[in-house]
Structure formats: structure tokens, C-alpha cells
Amino acid sequence: MTGIVWKTLKSRQMELGPDDGRAGRWRNWRLSRDADGIGWLIADQPEASANTISEEVLEELDQVLAEVEQDPPRALVIRSAKASGFFAGADVKAFVGARDPAEIEQRMGRAHQVVDRLAALTAPTVAVIHGYALGGGLEIALACDHRILAGDEARLGFPEVQLGLHPGLGGTARLLDLIDPLEGMQMMLTGKTMRPGQAKALGLVDAVTEERHVRTAVKAVADGELKPKVKPLNRLRSQVTERLFSADLPRRAVADRMRGQAARQAPPEHYPAPGALVDLWERHGDDPKAMRKAEVASFARLMATDTAQNLIRVFFLREKMKKITEVSDSVAKPRHLHVIGAGAMGGDIAAWAAWHGLRVTLADLKPEIIAMAVGRAAELYPKLGHDSAKTRDALDRLIPDVKGEGVRHADLIIEAAPEKLDLKKKIYAGLEPKMKPGAVLATNTSSIRLEALAEGLHRPERLIGVHFFNPVSRMQLVELVTHEGVSDETLDVAKAFLGQIDRLPAPVKSAPGFLVNRALTPYMLEAMVMMQEGHAPETIDAAAEAFGMPMGPATLADQVGLDIGIAVADSLKANLDKPLPVPPDTLRGRVDRGELGRKTGKGIYEWKGNEPVKARSFAKPTQEMTDRLILPMIDACLECLRKGVVEDEDVADGAMIFGAGFAPFRGGPIHYARTHDPAALKARMEALARTQGERFAPDPGWDRLT
Numbered sequence: 001m002t003g004i005v006w007k008t009l010k011s012r013q014m015e016l017g018p019d020d021g022r023a024g025r026w027r028n029w030r031l032s033r034d035a036d037g038i039g040w041l042i043a044d045q046p047e048a049s050a051n052t053i054s055e056e057v058l059e060e061l062d063q064v065l066a067e068v069e070q071d072p073p074r075a076l077v078i079r080s081a082k083a084s085g086f087f088a089g090a091d092v093k094a095f096v097g098a099r100d101p102a103e104i105e106q107r108m109g110r111a112h113q114v115v116d117r118l119a120a121l122t123a124p125t126v127a128v129i130h131g132y133a134l135g136g137g138l139e140i141a142l143a144c145d146h147r148i149l150a151g152d153e154a155r156l157g158f159p160e161v162q163l164g165l166h167p168g169l170g171g172t173a174r175l176l177d178l179i180d181p182l183e184g185m186q187m188m189l190t191g192k193t194m195r196p197g198q199a200k201a202l203g204l205v206d207a208v209t210e211e212r213h214v215r216t217a218v219k220a221v222a223d224g225e226l227k228p229k230v231k232p233l234n235r236l237r238s239q240v241t242e243r244l245f246s247a248d249l250p251r252r253a254v255a256d257r258m259r260g261q262a263a264r265q266a267p268p269e270h271y272p273a274p275g276a277l278v279d280l281w282e283r284h285g286d287d288p289k290a291m292r293k294a295e296v297a298s299f300a301r302l303m304a305t306d307t308a309q310n311l312i313r314v315f316f317l318r319e320k321m322k323k324i325t326e327v328s329d330s331v332a333k334p335r336h337l338h339v340i341g342a343g344a345m346g347g348d349i350a351a352w353a354a355w356h357g358l359r360v361t362l363a364d365l366k367p368e369i370i371a372m373a374v375g376r377a378a379e380l381y382p383k384l385g386h387d388s389a390k391t392r393d394a395l396d397r398l399i400p401d402v403k404g405e406g407v408r409h410a411d412l413i414i415e416a417a418p419e420k421l422d423l424k425k426k427i428y429a430g431l432e433p434k435m436k437p438g439a440v441l442a443t444n445t446s447s448i449r450l451e452a453l454a455e456g457l458h459r460p461e462r463l464i465g466v467h468f469f470n471p472v473s474r475m476q477l478v479e480l481v482t483h484e485g486v487s488d489e490t491l492d493v494a495k496a497f498l499g500q501i502d503r504l505p506a507p508v509k510s511a512p513g514f515l516v517n518r519a520l521t522p523y524m525l526e527a528m529v530m531m532q533e534g535h536a537p538e539t540i541d542a543a544a545e546a547f548g549m550p551m552g553p554a555t556l557a558d559q560v561g562l563d564i565g566i567a568v569a570d571s572l573k574a575n576l577d578k579p580l581p582v583p584p585d586t587l588r589g590r591v592d593r594g595e596l597g598r599k600t601g602k603g604i605y606e607w608k609g610n611e612p613v614k615a616r617s618f619a620k621p622t623q624e625m626t627d628r629l630i631l632p633m634i635d636a637c638l639e640c641l642r643k644g645v646v647e648d649e650d651v652a653d654g655a656m657i658f659g660a661g662f663a664p665f666r667g668g669p670i671h672y673a674r675t676h677d678p679a680a681l682k683a684r685m686e687a688l689a690r691t692q693g694e695r696f697a698p699d700p701g702w703d704r705l706t
Helices: 055-070 101-119 136-142 159-163 171-178 181-190 196-202 211-222 235-245 248-265 273-284 288-303 306-323 344-355 367-384 388-397 421-434 450-454 488-500 516-532 537-547 553-560 562-575 585-592 623-643 649-660 669-675 678-692 700-704
Strands: 029-033 038-043 075-080 085-087 125-129 132-134 146-150 155-157 207-209 336-340 359-363 398-400 412-415 440-443 463-468 477-482 504-509 606-608 611-613
Touching: 029 055, 038 055, 038 211, 055 101, 075 085, 075 211, 085 125, 085 136, 101 136, 101 288, 125 136, 125 211, 132 136, 136 155, 136 171, 146 196, 146 211, 159 181, 159 273, 159 306, 171 181, 171 273, 171 288, 181 248, 181 273, 196 207, 207 211, 248 273, 273 288, 288 306, 306 504, 306 649, 336 344, 344 359, 344 367, 344 388, 344 398, 344 463, 359 367, 367 388, 367 398, 388 398, 412 421, 412 488, 421 440, 421 450, 440 488, 450 463, 463 488, 477 488, 477 649, 488 504, 504 649, 516 537, 516 553, 516 562, 516 585, 516 623, 516 649, 537 553, 537 623, 553 562, 562 585, 623 649, 623 669, 623 678, 623 700, 649 669, 669 678, 678 700
Parallel strands: 038 075, 075 125, 085 132, 125 146, 132 155, 146 207, 336 359, 336 412, 359 398, 412 440, 440 463, 477 504
Antiparallel strands: 029 038, 463 477, 606 611
């Protein structure tokens, strides 16, 4: 910050202004004034770890602003008392089930009035942000004259698109009026967060400083020494961009390009928010006031859609699954993890755990496999965080262990060996005598029943399943697999571990395929049957994508590996009491020829640059094709619920969304079936059973929906 000399050198806790004894006038805010005449408005919602923008918070803010207007301070600071951050966004619980756009528009109009009142204050306003400022929280900050980031961990962003929405408190116009419009639109369309350096470069914030310098920075605002940047990047570029997009024709051309790019990532028939945001900018990008007004109506229409309501449901599914990891303080969280098997899964589990602070020893019979795993970690870490020191520390915690000595010291051991029962039991026989008292043994098996794995163990109560999905760094779900003999202590340690590494657990009981693979296998095998019937894989993939699946079954089979798919299918067929589609001989032939999918460069598709090469022209899919793929997946979930493999419908929906990519805007397979005439869906399965075979006979679990 040019011209500012930071005088305060001593580190201290968060600067929240003076406590003048007047707390309690508002439930969510505290207003005080310091000796320099600076007002400090502190947000601190009671009994909450994070502040959110609720109607109550905004109503009280309106009262606070009325008082500030009567006696303006030299400057007004807005800050959070929560250690976690500024504001985590809007309180979306208030909009669950909201279906009347007119009523939503009225509520949002009142909220706009409060934020506009903040923006109109005569006193200079400054948002001091630590941690995160997301969604509505960032919109509050944008209504201030200045934004100062305290610390290098701050994150700013508009994740509303992930809820089927766009900013709704004036943020669309204020962001695009502040920074380069193309950068601003990209920020809102992707929902990505900005780090301090990025935010400063874009002109989103005026300064980035350390906590101990916050008071000095605020005083610089009051003294008029901190001037907001006129425009981001550089003045010339800003002037050219502003003049260019003030004209309708250039703005329309860029809007068309944005619309096309957004549609490739999120089909507009399923995800209308990106298109609605582009429409706003195209029509009102030259008039911020008109854009703020139009934003309210657009936001209200989106909030009332099935997409927004279902994506809000998904948000709460994630929160519910996160709570599963909350265990008593008396539970000893693992500090040392030992992983057996440094292949694609084991190596990546080890790397992910080391990134999250655990000491990890990684064992394998072949040193070169361990070296490859460490190499993958070295490539992954810079993508997770742009902090070379954190990368170095994580690599220091990831320890190659060819002799497997880490078993003796580990609190948790994860076995990630190939899916062979005899091999896994042999590994357990060798490591169990070396395990220290209280240590937990976990298996990453994807299909083997834990009862079979527990045979021969001296202490089967400390065996549990933690089934990760590939790629580990991107797939949030872990199936937490229990068997009748597992102890509560073992279960708690596993839950705590998944919380430590920021994964979402889906508690399931040991059963063939558990939940996700049990539901995905008929989906992928039916695609193989269709191919045998002569349908192009592109047509089959399009049938699933028409429903909203992010990836069709033919592509997914190649991603997973055709060899693995056949192995899981054979295992399930041998253990299920319901018929599965028979893998065609042509599929086994591909595997015999080494055409395993993406990992070999050829499978159902040829692969180039990690992307399948698909024909541009192919037959359109029929509704029956979509039914043949999707309905058995739903049926399998209902079977798992009926048999108690998974006990909670919400967890079943969350597991399929976060582990199998089930179309998020549908709200999960069980929710979809409940809200789309379950009797009619069941009847369609019965019709398929008559024409295609008994594999489509509806499970009795459908009765819970009708």
C-alpha cells in the first residue's frame, strides 16, 4: 500500500474494536466507536461457528445503519468475530421449498434495500475480511467502499451457481462495476474462489495485510490515505473494456460465446443459472442500477426451479454427511497412517492424508511403485494449494516404507492391495501381530465382504472398510463399511480419520458391492448389453446424459477400467439373489487383448489426452434406453435400503451423488423417484421386465415410495 507505513509490529488477536459495554442491543451485531472516531460493526451470530446472511441479520443491519446515519463515524468497519471467516453466504434454509417467484422477489427486494442503504452511507466503509467471504457475504463486502484482507488464507467467491443460482444481493452489478467484466463473469459462472493475490490483482480488494496491521489500515481509510483502485489491471485496459461493453453489439457477441462455453459444462435445460446470469449482463451490462433491479427477478425465478431446490438439498446432504465425522473429544484421532499398497488407490490415499497433516508411511513390495506414488503426490500438491512450504511439508510427511516398519507405530492401517481375498488375508496374517494396541485395520476393498476378510483375525472387531473412489483427490465420498463384529471404538476412529482428511462418509453394511458399486454395475453392464444389440456407445452415453448424468456408462466403464468392471460384475453375480446383465463376450475379448480403457489408451473408445475419441454423428437415444440405464440404478438403491445395507435415504442419495456422479440437479436417486410418480416409474420397470428379462423386475423396496 503506497504511502502507508505500518507502525504496529506486535502480533495480536483479531482486531474487533473496543467493547464499550453496549453489547446486547442486537442479537447478531455489535456496534462500537474507538478513540479515533472509527465505528466497528462486528457480526457475531450466536451459537454458530460461521456467520450467514439471514433475514434477521439483514433486518438488524438495517437498524444499525439507521443509527449510523444519525451520527456518522469517520469510517465504519464491518468485520466478523468468527475465527472461520467473514460470512459463509446466505442462509439458504430460508428458501427450502420456496416455489412462488413473486414471494421470493418481494423478500429479495427488501434485502436489496438494506444492502443499498449500506452502499449509500456517507461515511467511508471498509470490510475487513479474514477466512472466507462467499456469496451474500461477498456482496456485503462489495457494498462497502473498501475491502481489506487480513492474512493470506482469505478466500472470496460466488459459489451460487453450484446451488442453481447467481448472486442476488446486488453482487452481479457491483462486481462487474468494480473489476474487469470478463473476469467478473468468469468468477460468477464458475463459482471458483479467489486467493488474496488474485483478488488484489483483479482489483477486488484494496489491500492485503497481516492481522496486526488491521487497525493501521483502517485508520488509513479514515484519514483518506487509502484510495480505492480506479479500475483493475491497468487504467487503459479498463477504459477500453468499459467502452467496448457499453455497446450492445460487442456485449451480445461475447454473451453468445459465454453462453456456449457454459452450456458445454452445464446443459441449460438442466442448469439454467449460467444462462440467466449471461442474459442479465447482455441486457443490462451498461446500466448497473438496471442490472441490480433485474437481478432480483432473475434470482427469484431461479430459486423456484427444481434445479435450485434440488441443489440446495444436495448442499444439506453434504452437511449431514460431514456431521457423521463428528465424534467425542475422547476419541484419539489418528496421527500416523500406514498404507499397504502404493498403486493408484493406495498411493493417492496416502498422498491425500499426508496433505491433511497426517504422518504417512507407504509400503509396497516394489520400491519403484512407491516412487511413482510419491511422484504423483509431488504433481498433485501444487494443484491443491499454491504454497510451496505446504507442499514441502506434505512430502516430508509422506514416507516411503519398503520394509513396512510403519505398521508397528501406526494408529490406522489401510490395506489397498488388489481385490483378491487370499492375498488380503495373507497380508493381515503378517501385519496383525505387529499392530500396536488400539490400532485400527481398514481395507479399501470395493467388493469383498468384510466377514470373509475377518476370518482368521485374532481381533476382528478392529477391522473396518474405508472404500475410496478414484481419483481420491476429487471424489469426496468414502463408503464406511461395517460388519457385525466391528467395535464402536473402531468405527469412531474411522469417522474421525475421514473428518481429518475432509471426506464424506457413507455408512454401509458389508454386502456384495456395498451401495455404490451395487448400483453402478447394472448401469454399466446394461450399456454393454445395448452395445451387443448394435447400439453405438455414443448413443448409449447420450441416453444417460439426457437424464443428466455427467458421464455416460460406456465412458465410465473405460474410466474405471474394463478389467475392474468385469471383476466387480463377476463378484456381484456370484453373490446377488437378483440377476444382472451378462457381460458380453466382446467385452471379455477386449480385456483379453489388453484394451482396458483409458489406462491403456483403448477400450470401448480410443483415448487421446485423457479424453475419449467419440463419433460426431450417431443415432439419437430413446426414452427406453434411458430407462434401461437409470431405473435399475434406482432399483438397486431401494434394494439396499430394504436390506439395511444403507439405513438412511439421504445418505443413499448423497453417496450416489458424491460417489457415482448421479445427476445432482435431480437431488439423488431416491428423491428423484419420490418426486416423479414412483408408481409410474415402477410400472416402466415392469414393462421392461416383460420385454427385456427378469433383471428389470422391481425390487419390493419400491413399496416404501408408493
